[in-house]
Amino acid sequence: xxxxxxxxxxxxxxxxxxxxxxxxxxxxxxxxxxxxxxxxxxxxxxxxxxxxxxxxxxxxxxxxxxxxxxxxxxxxxxxxxxxxxxxxxxxxxxxxxxxxxxxxxxxxxxxxxxxxxxxxxxxxxxxxxxxxxxxxxxxxxxxxxxxxxxxxxxxxxxxxxxxxxxxxxxxxxxxxxxxxxxxxxxxxxxxxxxxxxxxxxxxxx
Amino acid sequence: xxxxxxxxxxxxxxxxxxxxxxxxxxxxxxxxxxxxxxxxxxxxxxxxxxxxxxxxxxxxxxxxxxxxxxxxxxxxxxxxxxxxxxxxxxxxxxxxxxxxxxxxxxxxxxxxxxxxxxxxxxxxxxxxxxxxxxxxxxxxxxxxxxxxxxxxxxxxxxxxxxxxxxxxxxxxxxxxxxxxxxxxxxxxxxxxxxxxxxxxxxxxxxxxxxxxxxxxxxxxxxxxxxxxxxxxxxxxxxxxxxxxxxxxxxxx
Numbered sequence: 122x123x124x125x126x127x128x129x130x131x132x133x134x135x136x137x138x139x140x141x142x143x144x145x146x147x148x149x150x151x152x153x154x155x156x157x158x159x160x161x162x163x164x165x166x167x168x169x170x171x172x173x174x175x176x177x178x179x180x181x182x183x184x185x186x187x188x189x190x191x192x193x194x195x196x197x198x199x200x201x202x203x204x205x206x207x208x209x210x211x212x213x214x215x216x217x218x219x220x221x222x223x224x225x226x227x228x229x230x231x232x233x234x235x236x237x238x239x240x241x242x243x244x245x246x247x248x249x250x251x252x253x254x255x256x257x258x259x260x261x262x263x264x265x266x267x268x269x270x271x272x273x274x275x276x277x278x279x280x281x282x283x284x285x286x287x288x289x290x291x292x293x294x295x296x297x298x299x300x301x302x303x304x305x306x307x308x309x310x311x312x313x314x315x316x317x318x319x320x321x322x323x324x325x326x
Numbered sequence: 327x328x329x330x331x332x333x334x335x336x337x338x339x340x341x342x343x344x345x346x347x348x349x350x351x352x353x354x355x356x357x358x359x360x361x362x363x364x365x366x367x368x369x370x371x372x373x374x375x376x377x378x379x380x381x382x383x384x385x386x387x388x389x390x391x392x393x394x395x396x397x398x399x400x401x402x403x404x405x406x407x408x409x410x411x412x413x414x415x416x417x418x419x420x421x422x423x424x425x426x427x428x429x430x431x432x433x434x435x436x437x438x439x440x441x442x443x444x445x446x447x448x449x450x451x452x453x454x455x456x457x458x459x460x461x462x463x464x465x466x467x468x469x470x471x472x473x474x475x476x477x478x479x480x481x482x483x484x485x486x487x488x489x490x491x492x493x494x495x496x497x498x499x500x501x502x503x504x505x506x507x508x509x510x511x512x513x514x515x516x517x518x519x520x521x522x523x524x525x526x527x528x529x530x531x532x533x534x535x536x537x538x539x540x541x542x543x544x545x546x547x548x549x550x551x552x553x554x555x556x557x558x559x560x561x562x563x564x565x566x567x568x569x570x571x572x573x574x575x576x577x578x
Binding site: 131132135138139233236242243265266284309310313 | 328366393396397398419420421422424444448494524547548
């Protein structure tokens with residue numbers, strides 16, 4: 122069973138539908154008990170780093186998530202759910218999960234050509250061979266909506282990059298952990314293919 | 327670089343699409359799911375549903391519409407029309423909307439934009455602005471479906487809404503809307519040059535060149551299209567092919 126963590130606002134219904142479309146059993150979860158019970162964890166995310174972390178703490182599920190990730194449970198972090206894996210963000214003072222080393226930076230541009238938020242469809246360049254990318258062409262457009270971007274310290278975990286004035290890590294994979302800055306649930310058919318690949322788990326082998 | 331977005335806009339009244347897709351001898355029934363799937367398959371980058379219901383029941387129906395669409399359509403979905411409170415926003419996001427578009431309520435209660443952006447994130451708060459030209463280089467904000475003048479300057483208002491946390495501006499020229507004679511490029515550029523958030527141009531598209539003009543000269547990040555698509559005067563694939571040939575980045 123796939124658990125989609127609800128920690129406040131935002132559209133998690135599309136994530137739920139995107140998972141269920143493949144016949145996978147999926148539930149929206151908000152307790153540490155359920156985090157432990159499910160076989161796969163998805164941490165979606167729209168909103169702010171501080172609010173997100175506070176909501177997770179208030180629901181006492183942040184510790185459970187970290188524990189389960191460390192025990193090897195497959196994990197997908199989407200957008201803010203990806204950024205929360207890092208120790209800190211320029212978006213606020215709350216510490217993140219500190220599971221991936223690095224930081225989360227704010228887009229800063231002098232030219233108006235690059236508007237903030239980075240909003241819309243942009244290409245993901247695959248820089249590593251990953252089963253997660255099966256049946257998805259290199260440089261496929263995915264949907265993004267964010268003002269901050271992750272900068273992992275360990276470059277070996279970067280699987281996909283996207284160029285928006287700065288080249289940033291739009292997909293990382295480390296052991297059982299997958300983080301994507303785009304929204305698979307809003308990226309049309311290729312987004313759904315990404316979900317399918319993630320759920321099938323060949324990338325774990 | 328991020329692609330320029332082509333966004334069809336559908337009017338929904340009491341749960342049914344009105345003035346929907348027309349083929350020469352065939353008119354789509356009013357099913358919003360059918361319309362959303364059609365445009366998503368055709369390559370729409372996002373969808374906007376504008377609720378023009380006159381009744382409270384109609385508004386409630388919109389929640390079901392959003393839920394049904396979100397079950398089968400996996401591109402971003404914006405809902406506008408009659409949104410007045412944080413609770414309204416939350417209900418729509420929970421049902422599967424990604425963004426809400428707020429027009430009249432932003433003028434009457436600007437703190438709604440501030441609170442909404444703080445609670446749900448800027449990326450889901452679109453401020454819709456209907457502007458009417460009042461003199462050279464001056465446009466006034468109108469509310470209540472373009473019926474009521476406010477005395478507010480469009481450029482100043484756009485900047486204020488960005489400060490309040492809006493993630494995008496959906497800018498409609500009242501003068502050009504429905505004319506098919508082209509966008510108010512000047513207005514779009516003025517606003518786009520005054521803010522750092524994306525600006526979606528709306529009102530006046532009649533041919534391909536109009537789109538190119540508002541993207542290149544108006545600095546629009548996206549274009550919103552209604553009847554020109556619904557009446558099949560242009561299709562999303564023709565638009566994208568044309569823009570690509572002209573050097574605009576689009577998702578094909």
